[in-house]
Amino acid sequence: MAQALLNGLVSGLLIALPAIALSLTYGVLNFPNFAIGAMITAGAYITYFFNVGLGLPLVAAALFGCLALALVAVVVQHLVYRPIGTDDHITLLVGSMGVAFVLENLVRFVYGAEVRTFALSVARPMMWQGLRFNQEQLIIAVVTVTAMAVIALVLKRTALGRAMRAISDNPALAEVRGIRRHRIVDWTWGLSGVLTALAGLLIAMDTTVEPLVGANYLVSIFAAAVVGGIGNPFGSMAGGLIIGIVEELSTLVLPTTYRQGVSFIVLALVLFLRPSGLLGTARIKR
Amino acid sequence: MTGYLVSILTFVVLAAMLGLALNIQWGQAGMVNFGLAGFYGLGAYTAAILSVSGANPAIATGAAIALTAAASAIVSLASIRLREDYLAITTLAFAEAVRLVALNEQWLTGGSNGIRDIPRPFVSYIGGGNYELAFLAICVAALLIVFVVLEAIVRAPFGRALRALREDDVVAATLGKDVLSLRMKAFAVGGAVIGLAGALHAFYLTYIDPGQFAGFVTVYAFMAVIAGGKGSNRGLLIGACTVMVLLEGSRFLKDFLPFVNAQQAAALRLMLIGVGLILLLIFRPNGIASEYRLQVGNRSRASAHSNSQT
Amino acid sequence: MNIALQEAISVEAISAGYGSSDIVRSASFNAGAGRITTIAGPNGAGKSTLMKVVVGLLRPRLGRIMLGDRDITRLDPPSRAAAGLGYVPQEHNVFKNMSIGENLRIAHEFIRPRSSVAEFAAARDRVLALFPDLAGRLNGLAGTLSGGQRQMLAIGCALMPSPTALLLDEPSAGLSPRYVAEMLDAVRIVNESGVTVLMIEQNLVEAVRVSHDMVLLVGGEVKGLWLAPEFLDDPKVTSLFLGGVQHDNAAHPTREGPHGTGTS
Numbered sequence: 054m055a056q057a058l059l060n061g062l063v064s065g066l067l068i069a070l071p072a073i074a075l076s077l078t079y080g081v082l083n084f085p086n087f088a089i090g091a092m093i094t095a096g097a098y099i100t101y102f103f104n105v106g107l108g109l110p111l112v113a114a115a116l117f118g119c120l121a122l123a124l125v126a127v128v129v130q131h132l133v134y135r136p137i138g139t140d141d142h143i144t145l146l147v148g149s150m151g152v153a154f155v156l157e158n159l160v161r162f163v164y165g166a167e168v169r170t171f172a173l174s175v176a177r178p179m180m181w182q183g184l185r186f187n188q189e190q191l192i193i194a195v196v197t198v199t200a201m202a203v204i205a206l207v208l209k210r211t212a213l214g215r216a217m218r219a220i221s222d223n224p225a226l227a228e229v230r231g232i233r234r235h236r237i238v239d240w241t242w243g244l245s246g247v248l249t250a251l252a253g254l255l256i257a258m259d260t261t262v263e264p265l266v267g268a269n270y271l272v273s274i275f276a277a278a279v280v281g282g283i284g285n286p287f288g289s290m291a292g293g294l295i296i297g298i299v300e301e302l303s304t305l306v307l308p309t310t311y312r313q314g315v316s317f318i319v320l321a322l323v324l325f326l327r328p329s330g331l332l333g334t335a336r337i338k339r
Numbered sequence: 340m341t342g343y344l345v346s347i348l349t350f351v352v353l354a355a356m357l358g359l360a361l362n363i364q365w366g367q368a369g370m371v372n373f374g375l376a377g378f379y380g381l382g383a384y385t386a387a388i389l390s391v392s393g394a395n396p397a398i399a400t401g402a403a404i405a406l407t408a409a410a411s412a413i414v415s416l417a418s419i420r421l422r423e424d425y426l427a428i429t430t431l432a433f434a435e436a437v438r439l440v441a442l443n444e445q446w447l448t449g450g451s452n453g454i455r456d457i458p459r460p461f462v463s464y465i466g467g468g469n470y471e472l473a474f475l476a477i478c479v480a481a482l483l484i485v486f487v488v489l490e491a492i493v494r495a496p497f498g499r500a501l502r503a504l505r506e507d508d509v510v511a512a513t514l515g516k517d518v519l520s521l522r523m524k525a526f527a528v529g530g531a532v533i534g535l536a537g538a539l540h541a542f543y544l545t546y547i548d549p550g551q552f553a554g555f556v557t558v559y560a561f562m563a564v565i566a567g568g569k570g571s572n573r574g575l576l577i578g579a580c581t582v583m584v585l586l587e588g589s590r591f592l593k594d595f596l597p598f599v600n601a602q603q604a605a606a607l608r609l610m611l612i613g614v615g616l617i618l619l620l621i622f623r624p625n626g627i628a629s630e631y632r633l634q635v636g637n638r639s640r641a642s643a644h645s646n647s648q649t
Numbered sequence: 650m651n652i653a654l655q656e657a658i659s660v661e662a663i664s665a666g667y668g669s670s671d672i673v674r675s676a677s678f679n680a681g682a683g684r685i686t687t688i689a690g691p692n693g694a695g696k697s698t699l700m701k702v703v704v705g706l707l708r709p710r711l712g713r714i715m716l717g718d719r720d721i722t723r724l725d726p727p728s729r730a731a732a733g734l735g736y737v738p739q740e741h742n743v744f745k746n747m748s749i750g751e752n753l754r755i756a757h758e759f760i761r762p763r764s765s766v767a768e769f770a771a772a773r774d775r776v777l778a779l780f781p782d783l784a785g786r787l788n789g790l791a792g793t794l795s796g797g798q799r800q801m802l803a804i805g806c807a808l809m810p811s812p813t814a815l816l817l818d819e820p821s822a823g824l825s826p827r828y829v830a831e832m833l834d835a836v837r838i839v840n841e842s843g844v845t846v847l848m849i850e851q852n853l854v855e856a857v858r859v860s861h862d863m864v865l866l867v868g869g870e871v872k873g874l875w876l877a878p879e880f881l882d883d884p885k886v887t888s889l890f891l892g893g894v895q896h897d898n899a900a901h902p903t904r905e906g907p908h909g910t911g912t913s
Contacts, residue, residue: 084424087373137620143371146371146427148617161603161606162607162610165602215754216759218746222744222747226741226742226744229730230730230760231731231810271435272431275432279428311439320429
């Protein structure tokens with residue numbers, strides 16, 4: 054049971070990163086980015102390219118991977134979402150589905166469907182107070198917590214963070230108070246790209262690099278964001294942990310293949326009963 | 340050659356049905372169904388499982404329609420909270436759940452191997468050689484019935500209520516329309532049509548597996564609806580044909596790209612479909628045919644790039 | 650603190666609306682530099698629409714907006730703010746999920762990005778001196794403020810970047826009488842430092858008390874300009890307000906505007 058909690062915590066941290074990315078873009082653009090799964094996949098493959106393709110050490114590959122995906126996200130914003138129009142959130146929704154399609158199949162086109170792995174040395178799992186965890190989990194924990202701390206800092210203490218929160222709160226007022234929406238949106242996509250690339254890298258490190266690596270997490274990510282209140286990045290952090298733990302605990306009674314099924318039920322229940330999220334961090338409605 | 344043509348036409352007819360269903364759900368009622376492929380699979384598997392166990396094809400089809408309609412009604416409860424995003428998320432997750440069940444419950448669905456040897460309906464009445472053609476005729480008949488029924492709904496008060504809902508659900512609610520009940524009905528009607536299409540799909544192919552009900556089905560349906568003009572059933576038929584022609588045409592792509600292997604060609608095709616959807620959304624979000632409705636100078640939330648026709 | 654440059658807002662032949670029909674039709678008037686001008690009119694006259702055009706939230710179909718001697722018609726809202734236009738919307742005028750301190754900070758840092766910490770502090774102190782009620786609760790969320798306090802914060806935010814012109818959309822809406830007088834007195838104090846004020850106000854008694862000039866907008870058209878003290882006494886005003894047809898084209902006591910007044 055404690056082992057399940059530990060595993061759940063780590064997998065929850067992993068889910069939290071893209072959930073935060075989802076909330077960030079939802080806040081400034083008012084639509085849920087359905088391409089987030091495909092972006093994770095793209096991030097994993099881009100990092101794979103730098104690591105295995107170009108032979109860079111994993112850390113450097115991760116850095117380039119983050120920057121590259123950030124760039125991709127901004128390009129997609131300019132080619133797809135901005136032309137569609139920032140006000141029409143339903144069309145943006147459908148557009149993100151198109152983006153997901155393109156990204157996922159682009160990856161398939163370039164790399165095919167075989168399963169690949171990063172150039173990593175395999176380490177023995179460690180023991181601590183009777184609980185087992187491996188090197189990947191440690192890395193995941195360190196990286197995700199650092200990333201979350203950085204995001205929290207950006208949101209709370211920087212002008213960019215304030216601008217993002219302002220737009221999320223009231224876009225028209227933000228404009229009148231001098232905030233240039235398009236610029237902030239670009240930066241938000243950049244941040245989202247970094248977080249998603251990290252998640253892609255970490256997931257692929259833990260499992261393998263394959264075209265469905267991100268899509269497999271889609272339901273969990275949405276569940277995490279919804280539980281924490283979609284659009285609330287801090288809620289997504291907590292939501293990720295909750296979903297991770299819930300999924301992991303469910304494997305004690307259900308076959309592991311149904312993890313996402315459990316998240317689906319949680320998602321549906323929360324949306325039906327309390328769509329603003331479970332955590333009582335209810336945002337003051339307009 | 341005719342065999343190939345018949346096969347394409349059958350797929351066009353099935354795609355058109357899915358498009359008509361999405362047209363009622365999304366085009367008319369504004370409900371975004373990102374899990375369309377999952378409902379399609381639900382219909383197909385229901386018909387297949389019952390058929391293989393010996394049920395009469397009419398009963399199997401009826402069950403497929405009923406079950407899919409019921410599932411749609413339940414899932415649409417997520418829309419109780421007005422925002423379309425929530426329904427989109429829920430339907431997507433539902434499709435995932437269906438896929439998981441299909442993959443894992445071997446005893447029921449055959450897992451990744453799927454279900455084979457689904458008995459074809461009426462095969463004993465029709466000679467083997469003409470079966471495909473006769474089945475196509477059945478599908479076309481079904482499509483026509485569905486079209487007529489849905490058109491009647493669009494023009495009836497129910498349809499007007501749906502469109503009022505789509506434009507502004509707060510206003511519609513204050514007009515006394517029971518928002519949730521209208522939505523559930525619209526979604527269920529669409530679901531019934533999807534279930535029917537699923538059953539026909541199963542009978543036509545006689546073999547189904549989870550891979551046939553993946554995201555691309557949903558994307559096709561959305562493309563057909565957007566190309567044809569959201570809400571317009573006639574436009575949708577044109578849209579569905581256009582989309583199918585493009586898709587089938589792109590199959591021949593690999594003949595022009597010899598350096599690309601079969602797998603890559605498939606990925607390229609799907610990529611182009613995604614690009615096609617995006618281009619449609621940017622340049623033709625209102626489709627080619629206009630909607631059945633007086634355009635009383637009502638520029639709705641169309642983006643600055645959309646063509647202002649009529 | 651007196652501002653160096655006093656700028657007039659000039660609305661020239663503005664026609665605007667949503668969709669295919671115009672709500673505002675060829676409206677022209679001048680909000681004099683350093684003066685308080687109030688736009689009055691019955692409901693649905695298009696006052697808010699007109700204000701949105703001046704602020705930049707709505708593109709006019711025709712016409713021009715000048716701030717001082719600059720044509721700001723093509724500028725988007727952030728650029729107009731940088732040019733010296735401050736705006737207080739009627740509703741949703743603060744960031745509810747952010748603290749008061751953050752609201753004030755945001756209101757300053759994007760319009761005056763190159764200012765120093767000292768300049769920001771000075772601006773904030775000026776606003777807090779004007780609205781001392783806000784001083785004690787800088788960490789509270791703006792959404793938890795009462796209506797009157799929220800309005801004060803909204804005005805304070807608009808003032809943070811030291812605008813040359815301040816636009817207010819119904820500053821007294823929904824406020825208790827005590828707050829109404831307080832609010833409009835604050836507006837007058839701001840104006841005394843040289844800020845041009847253009848506002849929409851339904852409470853005509855209070856508006857006339859603090860304003861210099863009144864513009865009457867009926868059915869999307871400017872029906873005339875008056876000096877505030879004479880506004881309520883003029884029988885033409887009452888009849889126009891109630892929708893009567895204006896037969897008498899005798900000159901109203903107006904200042905010279907660039908395009909004269911709209912005719913009925």
